[in-house]
Amino acid sequence: MPRTLLSIYPRKTDRFDEMLAADGEVRPPWRPFFEHLNAATPEQMRHRLSYVRRRILENGVTYNVYADPKGADRPWELDPLPLILSAGEWQEISTAVTQRARLLNAVLVDLYGEQTLLRDGALPPALVYGHNGFLWPCQGIRPPGDTWLHLYAADLARSPDGRWWVIADRTQSPSGAGYALENRLIISRVFPEQFNDLGVQHLADFFHRLQENLAQWAPHEGEIPLIVLLTPGPYNETYFEHAYLARYLGYPLVEGQDLTVRGDCVYLKTLTGLRRVHAILRRLDDDFCDPLELRGDSALGVPGLLQAVRAGKVLVANALGSSLLESAALPGFLPGACERLLGETLAMPSVGTWWCGEVAALEFTIEHLDHLVIKGSFPSQRMDPVFGNELKGDKRDEMIARLRARPQAYVAQELVAFSQAPAWSTKHDRRLLPRGVALRVYVAATAAGYMVMPGGLTRVSAASNARYIAMQRGGSSKDTWVLSDDGVSTFSLIKHLVGKADLVHSGSNLSSRVVENLYWFGRYTERCDDAARLLRAGLSRLVETGADATPALASVFDLCRALKLLPEPDADDARLVTAIDARAEHESRLELKVHRSGFETQMLDAICDEEWGDGIAGNIRRLLWVGTQVRERFSLDNWHALNRLQQKLQRYSKVRPEISDALAFLDQMLLASSSLAGFAMDNMTRDDGWRFLIIGRRIERVIFLSNAISQFLRLESTRAAGSIEWLLELTDSIITYRSRYMAQPELLPALDLIVFDNANPHAVVFQLQNLVRYLRRLSRELGDPHDDSLQPALARLLSFDLGRLENLNFSECRQCDPCLDLADILDDISEVSATLSDRLAMRYFTHVGDVGRQTLAA
Amino acid sequence: MNPAAARYHVVHETTYAYESPVSVSRQLLHLTPRECPWQSCLEHRISIDPEPGFSRSQCDHFGNPLRLFAIEAAHSRLVVRSESTIEVRPHLPVLPSADGTDSRETPSAESATAALAASLAHSPPWESVCESLAYGAMPVRIEANRFLFESPYVRVKHEFAAYAKPCFTPQRPLLEAVQALMQRIHSEFEFDPEATTVSTPVLKILEDKRGVCQDFAHLMLACLRSLGLSARYVSGYLLTQPPPGQPRLVGADASHAWISVYCPGPDGSLWVDFDPTNNLLPDTQHITLAWGRDFGDVSPLRGVILGGDEHELDVAVTVTPWENGGFILPEA
Known part of the structure; x- marks a missing residue:
């Protein structure tokens, strides 16, 4: 029997331990879980840890850190051990936090309405009129049901005596509920038996209630309400969550530019025109939501939104103006406000808070500075907390001078002592580490009043003695298990909103921006695919030994160069000579070796060099970028493959891979691309978004094929033996060819297969005929005139007489008429296809990226 | 009419000329003089060219009259013309002294x-x-x-x-x-x-x-x-x-x-x-339009446009006093 995990678990007496009681015994709600953990083998735990890590990487659960100069997505941190709370304890938390939600909502109703709290002196006007979060134009607005807060979150911490305190209120658009959901998804699979045996309460019901409530309050005027999730975009720190929640809730994920106000109503710009939006669940800060009446410099908002809200034509959740309550100074005034507005005693205290705008509080703060932390009164001050006990000498005097000069801008708070909970050490085989934890609890408005999510986001400090927990500062997270006394409620939808007449069959809610991104997603997947095939043809010939392979290698290299796939060679680098030189007759074996190494360098650069925009690394980056903007449209599985490729490339950008690794990487990449294609064919709904994705893919492929084959016909080096073989490889047609002809490849049958065969998905004619079909379907769906610009080029190609190549000796011909004529037709096809792409963009995506600008006149 | 009162005719014309067409324009106007104890607006109208598809009059949160409009058809020029006739009455502060005597009655009242x-x-x-x-x-x-x-x-x-x-x-x-x-x-x-x-x-x-x-x-x-x-x-x-x-x-x-x-x-x-x-x-020489915390709350025209590229802005204000029982208005 290995020693118990507790034997090296440090105990602290100055803070509350979530798992251990004061007598060192494991608390009853934790016992079954702890016993399981204590009995688990190091292998089991390693397995679990790696599962968690893999899920996070593969699901692309990220958190953008603003301070990171690269702006890189940072993987979400998740400790496998949940925070466990008993049903009884949860009941208390739930009651208190629900009360607080009611209270804060009532405060908003008052402050944007009668302002009795100000008139009666219960709240300092400075915290309202002096707060950027008070949106003046929102005064007098009454949201449906007087509900300002649809989703509210309270940050809780537990003091050494075991009592919970509220340390902050999130009223603007609380983040983290999506991460809590993702944490649950992962951890419930790490400990499936414990999860079921303990009767952990489920989270789904909470989100369904939120959905129901939004649908109910949305001014839908008899229509099926269209609810969208408004995001500031992929640069936001919690964009992952926006996409995740949008997919989970089934709401289109939109940016400000996807919406427009016409008259008094808000509309979503879709391919098929404007569609009325009835409710907006926003993750955009409220002052950015309407550049007309709120912040004029906001490029993220929807001009006129406030007017639509005022006219009662759209529900915005949380209501515009609710960030007013995100002030560190407010908690000090809540007990009074609770008595006044609800006639109740505040159930859960806030951390001790003194607003320095009151003379007595200012003097108290200065006197007790050592025991207090100083914060800005308003979030707009962006002030980091200052710990009084760290201020010495001049710094201390300076702080006191600042407090005296502008007391209203500062708040003093008691130091928060976090409770500790065990986290699993990633550096040891079997060790629990005590870590400070804070709990973010979510509350949603429902028809039956406010409802708490039974669980929440437990945030974990990076060190055991933290005074401060923030995901922006390297914290981690935990799943939160709320145990139930009487079985787990299984969720059921109470009210049915969709009748037979309301059934929707096409994706009519697609925003034009989403469609544009899907189109480019199609193009970039294909572009990566094409580049990978070409480089694979080259690299695989590089590993073949012997001079025989060299001519074919040189011709692949020439084609790569002609298609601008390779970085420009460095002028000083003597090794990088052209392929023509390498083929010279009098070449020595030594020179050959030198040339080969030049090819190798350039081809590996074409794969790994991030600086080289047209290489694979650059194209995967673009693919991920457009994918990120529509990630709510893809299944998580799609992300796994892409994320793995990206991670590999990041390694390769530091250390160049061996050729064999590079080849394996290209294989993997082609596999990923074909699984994406398979997903598109098999799993995506055939809506207009899908159609644009496929059109993008076909357009990219026809451009690549016609350019590649045209160059193949024009280049001299392709006359070398073995070239037609790689051309067939490039078009994934070698197997078909062999099964048809069972002989060494020749030009005529090869061109027939890869240009003219309308059954070969890698043939030029196949692309064109399919494009014509999709475009016709599109024009029928969207009611636009049919675009038949491809027809003449297709007709010209089909009229080309292949018989002209019959007596051609390809290895001997140079600039002969039949080759050049076919090459000209292919060039024409490539050009017409590129123009078609521009025209599609003009017709369907032009207003994407149209951002309103403010004008002022005196 | 109060003999000490002044009467004015005000024309405030704002013209935007855009380099390329504007597809959507939404504007907020603080161009209607507010009513004050010392000021009455006798006549007022705002004309907008091109004709807005959506227009609404309301009060802002400081009690100022506010006009909202939106033009959703492409246009390369926007003219907003506000015309008002206003009466302004004397309203310099009159504070009694601590002993209750009105300052107007002090011996130096002539000045x-x-x-x-x-x-x-x-x-x-x-x-x-x-x-x-x-x-x-x-x-x-x-x-x-x-x-x-x-x-x-x-x-x-x-x-x-x-x-x-x-x-x-x-x-x-x-x-x-x-x-x-x-x-x-x-x-x-x-x-x-x-x-x-x-x-x-x-x-x-x-x-x-x-x-x-x-x-x-x-x-x-x-x-x-x-x-x-x-x-x-x-x-x-x-x-x-x-x-x-x-x-x-x-x-x-x-x-x-x-x-x-x-x-x-x-x-x-x-x-x-x-x-x-x-x-x-x-x-009586100052005509009040609106008040707020600063310029941003009451800028006469505040808008958001889509398109337009560069624009030229021309603002012309003409204030004409009532003289000899009428306005001598400049030629339009």
Whole structure:
């Protein structure tokens, strides 16, 4: 029997331990879980840890850190051990936090309405009129049901005596509920038996209630309400969550530019025109939501939104103006406000808070500075907390001078002592580490009043003695298990909103921006695919030994160069000579070796060099970028493959891979691309978004094929033996060819297969005929005139007489008429296809990226 | 008509010429003169070209009339013309002395300036006004509190308080101190339309000591609010052609701006206007359009457009006084 995990678990007496009681015994709600953990083998735990890590990487659960100069997505941190709370304890938390939600909502109703709290002196006007979060134009607005807060979150911490305190209120658009959901998804699979045996309460019901409530309050005027999730975009720190929640809730994920106000109503710009939006669940800060009446410099908002809200034509959740309550100074005034507005005693205290705008509080703060932390009164001050006990000498005097000069801008708070909970050490085989934890609890408005999510986001400090927990500062997270006394409620939808007449069959809610991104997603997947095939043809010939392979290698290299796939060679680098030189007759074996190494360098650069925009690394980056903007449209599985490729490339950008690794990487990449294609064919709904994705893919492929084959016909080096073989490889047609002809490849049958065969998905004619079909379907769906610009080029190609190549000796011909004529037709096809792409963009995506600008006149 | 009252005809025409067509334009207009105890708007209309598809009149959160409109058809030119007939009655502050005598009845009443000075001297000490506005003082003066704090164009900083301090000597009557501050700004700052733009920070105005009426108004507001006093921004007009024999006032032929300071009195509260650009207390030559915390709350036209590229903006304001029983209007 290995020693118990507790034997090296440090105990602290100055803070509350979530798992251990004061007598060192494991608390009853934790016992079954702890016993399981204590009995688990190091292998089991390693397995679990790696599962968690893999899920996070593969699901692309990220958190953008603003301070990171690269702006890189940072993987979400998740400790496998949940925070466990008993049903009884949860009941208390739930009651208190629900009360607080009611209270804060009532405060908003008052402050944007009668302002009795100000008139009666219960709240300092400075915290309202002096707060950027008070949106003046929102005064007098009454949201449906007087509900300002649809989703509210309270940050809780537990003091050494075991009592919970509220340390902050999130009223603007609380983040983290999506991460809590993702944490649950992962951890419930790490400990499936414990999860079921303990009767952990489920989270789904909470989100369904939120959905129901939004649908109910949305001014839908008899229509099926269209609810969208408004995001500031992929640069936001919690964009992952926006996409995740949008997919989970089934709401289109939109940016400000996807919406427009016409008259008094808000509309979503879709391919098929404007569609009325009835409710907006926003993750955009409220002052950015309407550049007309709120912040004029906001490029993220929807001009006129406030007017639509005022006219009662759209529900915005949380209501515009609710960030007013995100002030560190407010908690000090809540007990009074609770008595006044609800006639109740505040159930859960806030951390001790003194607003320095009151003379007595200012003097108290200065006197007790050592025991207090100083914060800005308003979030707009962006002030980091200052710990009084760290201020010495001049710094201390300076702080006191600042407090005296502008007391209203500062708040003093008691130091928060976090409770500790065990986290699993990633550096040891079997060790629990005590870590400070804070709990973010979510509350949603429902028809039956406010409802708490039974669980929440437990945030974990990076060190055991933290005074401060923030995901922006390297914290981690935990799943939160709320145990139930009487079985787990299984969720059921109470009210049915969709009748037979309301059934929707096409994706009519697609925003034009989403469609544009899907189109480019199609193009970039294909572009990566094409580049990978070409480089694979080259690299695989590089590993073949012997001079025989060299001519074919040189011709692949020439084609790569002609298609601008390779970085420009460095002028000083003597090794990088052209392929023509390498083929010279009098070449020595030594020179050959030198040339080969030049090819190798350039081809590996074409794969790994991030600086080289047209290489694979650059194209995967673009693919991920457009994918990120529509990630709510893809299944998580799609992300796994892409994320793995990206991670590999990041390694390769530091250390160049061996050729064999590079080849394996290209294989993997082609596999990923074909699984994406398979997903598109098999799993995506055939809506207009899908159609644009496929059109993008076909357009990219026809451009690549016609350019590649045209160059193949024009280049001299392709006359070398073995070239037609790689051309067939490039078009994934070698197997078909062999099964048809069972002989060494020749030009005529090869061109027939890869240009003219309308059954070969890698043939030029196949692309064109399919494009014509999709475009016709599109024009029928969207009611636009049919675009038949491809027809003449297709007709010209089909009229080309292949018989002209019959007596051609390809290895001997140079600039002969039949080759050049076919090459000209292919060039024409490539050009017409590129123009078609521009025209599609003009017709369907032009207003994407149209951002309103403010004008002022005196 | 009150013989001391003035009557004006105002035309405020704004023209945007866009380099490329604007597809959607939404605008908020603060172009309708608000009703005040001393001012009545007798006639008013706003014409917009092209005709907006959506238009609505309402009141903003400061009680100013507000017009909203949207044009959703492509246009390369936008003309907004506001035309008003307004009567303005004398409203210089009249404060009784502490012993209850009205300053108008003092022996030196013939001199308006002396009467005004006496009235200002009767205002309460400025420190007591600050105290009545501080948190904890009852009753809470909500209206004054709205104009007590920072706003987007008006910062609260010790630099502004320091600049104002020499005028705010201990126990000095509030309005006298404000008048002294106005005089200081007027004498030390230069009117220079080239020096600033709408986005020039008010601290820079203080450093460079030049700007236009909006800048001086914002600066004066920053000084007063930094001392803990309440003051609001007033947007309006001045007479274009001065009466014969009187100097032409700066800021005519465009919209004008000044400030109004809060002063509690025995009979309730008073807001007293000061025009730092012209160093005077506005009376019948100033026409009030709207007031707010700063320019941003009441800019005459504020809009968001889609498209348009570069644009040219032309603003023409013509104020014509009522003379000999009618307006002699310039040719349209």
